[in-house]
Amino acid sequence: MQSVRIVTHFFLPLGFSWGVGSSAYQTEGAWDVDGKGPSIWDAFTHTKGKVFRNETGDAACDGYYKLLKELNVNHYLLSISWPRIMPTGIKTELNEKGIQFYNDTINSLLESSIIPIVSLYHWDLPQVLQEKYGGWQNISMINYFNDYANLCFEKFGDRVKHWITFSNPWVSYETGEHAPGLKLGGCGAYKAAHHIIKSHAKVWHSYNNSWRSEQQGMVGISLTTGWGEPIDPQSQADIDAAERYIQFHLGWFANPIYRGDYPEAMKNYVGNAQQGLGTSRLPTFSVQEKIYIKGTSDFLGIGHFTTRYVTQKSFPSLQVSSYHMDQDLAELVDPKWPAPGSKWLYSVPWGFRRLLNFIKTQYGNPLIYVTENGVSEKVQCTQLCDEWRIEYLKGYINEILKALNDGVNVRGYTAWSLLDKFEWNKGFSERFGFYHVDFKNKDKPRYPKASVDYYKNIISANGFPNPREAHEI
Ligand SMILES: *[C@@H]1O[C@H](CO)[C@@H](O)[C@H](O)[C@H]1NC(C)=O
Ligand SMILES: *[C@@H]1O[C@H](CO)[C@@H](O)[C@H](O)[C@H]1NC(C)=O
Ligand SMILES: *[C@@H]1O[C@H](CO)[C@@H](O)[C@H](O)[C@H]1NC(C)=O
Ligand SMILES: *[C@@H]1O[C@H](CO)[C@@H](O)[C@H](O)[C@H]1NC(C)=O
Numbered sequence: 001m002q003s004v005r006i007v008t009h010f011f012l013p014l015g016f017s018w019g020v021g022s023s024a025y026q027t028e029g030a031w032d033v034d035g036k037g038p039s040i041w042d043a044f045t046h047t048k049g050k051v052f053r054n055e056t057g058d059a060a061c062d063g064y065y066k067l068l069k070e071l072n073v074n075h076y077l078l079s080i081s082w083p084r085i086m087p088t089g090i091k092t093e094l095n096e097k098g099i100q101f102y103n104d105t106i107n108s109l110l111e112s113s114i115i116p117i118v119s120l121y122h123w124d125l126p127q128v129l130q131e132k133y134g135g136w137q138n139i140s141m142i143n144y145f146n147d148y149a150n151l152c153f154e155k156f157g158d159r160v161k162h163w164i165t166f167s168n169p170w171v172s173y174e175t176g177e178h179a180p181g182l183k184l185g186g187c188g189a190y191k192a193a194h195h196i197i198k199s200h201a202k203v204w205h206s207y208n209n210s211w212r213s214e215q216q217g218m219v220g221i222s223l224t225t226g227w228g229e230p231i232d233p234q235s236q237a238d239i240d241a242a243e244r245y246i247q248f249h250l251g252w253f254a255n256p257i258y259r260g261d262y263p264e265a266m267k268n269y270v271g272n273a274q275q276g277l278g279t280s281r282l283p284t285f286s287v288q289e290k291i292y293i294k295g296t297s298d299f300l301g302i303g304h305f306t307t308r309y310v311t312q313k314s315f316p317s318l319q320v321s322s323y324h325m326d327q328d329l330a331e332l333v334d335p336k337w338p339a340p341g342s343k344w345l346y347s348v349p350w351g352f353r354r355l356l357n358f359i360k361t362q363y364g365n366p367l368i369y370v371t372e373n374g375v376s377e378k379v380q381c382t383q384l385c386d387e388w389r390i391e392y393l394k395g396y397i398n399e400i401l402k403a404l405n406d407g408v409n410v411r412g413y414t415a416w417s418l419l420d421k422f423e424w425n426k427g428f429s430e431r432f433g434f435y436h437v438d439f440k441n442k443d444k445p446r447y448p449k450a451s452v453d454y455y456k457n458i459i460s461a462n463g464f465p466n467p468r469e470a471h472e473i
């Protein structure tokens with residue numbers, strides 16, 4: 001018998017939650033059924049030329065409980081479509097059928113012993129709010145979003161205990177590639193984010209003041225970010241550039257929420273003196289706002305897919321403002337990294353552990369749920385043998401085990417995603433699902449890929465069924 005026991009996680013802690021996720025617009029379909037109002041993504045995808053092959057999410061993928069049961073997940077992460085329950089975005093007009101739809105969804109999950117983790121916003125803003133008031137550019141979205149969130153707490157909060165205010169709230173106002181398709185440059189993106197951060201804080205306070213004592217749930221935010229590693233670890237300029245990469249992606253939202261203000265790197269680099277601008281284009285929080293926003297997250301949701309090497313790069317002083325150029329960096333990849341699917345998605349498991357440790361030290365070791373992690377494929381293997389997805393999952397889950405040994409507080413893992421689905425501006429061309437969906441067939445039949453069995457075994461063992469797989473790579 002061993003006398004000294006080194007505590008090493010080969011399995012996940014008891015109570016660790018395994019799940020899969022998806023978002024409303026990408027999977028629900030029924031875009032105009034039963035009183036649902038249009039969202040900015042409906043309007044965007046119905047404009048020809050915006051999305052690969054002009055595909056839309058009009059009828060994406062229906063019904064999935066059977067598959068969730070088959071996988072035997074502990075939780076399912078879904079988002080509510082705001083315009084499905086408030087067709088025009090405001091509380092004076094409710095759509096009872098939409099409320100019923102989510103109520104039934106939540107009840108069905110619970111009947112299958114699956115915990116619903118519910119996101120209030122995964123990009124599908126009611127189109128009316130965009131058209132009439134300018135969407136997130138307008139500060140009055142804070143109150144509209146708070147009304148909507150309170151309705152959800154009122155209707156579903158007796159059963160939903162895990163709320164995400166925003167999923168990946170970086171809004172693409174800069175390039176117009178995503179809905180609402182506006183090209184507002186850096187200024188527009190910073191302003192939208194400013195209102196989103198305040199909306200998040202307001203909703204957290206609403207929950208804390210009005211619902212928490214009765215409902216006993218948690219409210220957090222979900223942020224998706226890559227990891228940035230300095231290309232030359234000896235170069236201070238590259239180290240600083242990598243720091244900016246992570247601060248512009250994650251710190252933009254996480255820093256105000258966990259530390260009370262935008263990261264220094266953003267304050268220094270957004271329209272700073274170096275660029276010949278007198279004042280920053282980054283909005284500022286008042287002292288009261290900083291206090292109000294700090295500490296408004298009961299857990300941090302983290303979406304993570306890939307890593308970049310980062311090097312310092314100066315851009316010439318520009319008249320146009322740009323979120324990307326403000327960062328003064330260039331992103332590089334190692335051509336040896338596997339990239340089976342989306343062009344941007346390289347499999348680099350070690351970046352995940354570094355990211356999780358960064359979060360632990362920067363934000364005071366918060367409770368973390370991994371809300372999105374997975375890989376796509378461009379070509380479909382006829383046997384549905386997605387070996388690369390299995391390798392990806394193995395590598396990334398292994399890094400979570402290492403991070404747990406480092407003391408990072410991860411409590412759940414959400415693989416992205418259950419089904420092949422609508423991939424925003426890429427249409428149906430990139431497939432992230434455990435289940436292959438034949439979108440050309442009107443019944444949209446699903447077929448399990450090889451990774452279904454792999455993930456199922458991980459869930460039932462609460463880790464790698466063969467512990468020798470852990471820590472090997
Ligand atoms: C998408 O719509 C645009 C504009 O109508 C058209 O030029 C293009 O050919 C369409 N693409 C496909 C694949 O249908
Ligand atoms: C939602 O489901 C719960 C639990 O079954 C039920 O008590 C409630 O009345 C339902 N609400 C709506 C609007 O259907
Ligand atoms: C912002 O929204 C309000 C409604 O809440 C509207 O009265 C106002 O005109 C909007 N501002 C802009 C600039 O669109
Ligand atoms: C959250 O609510 C509790 C109970 O009402 C209250 O004591 C606490 O001050 C609130 N937290 C914040 C940050 O407002």
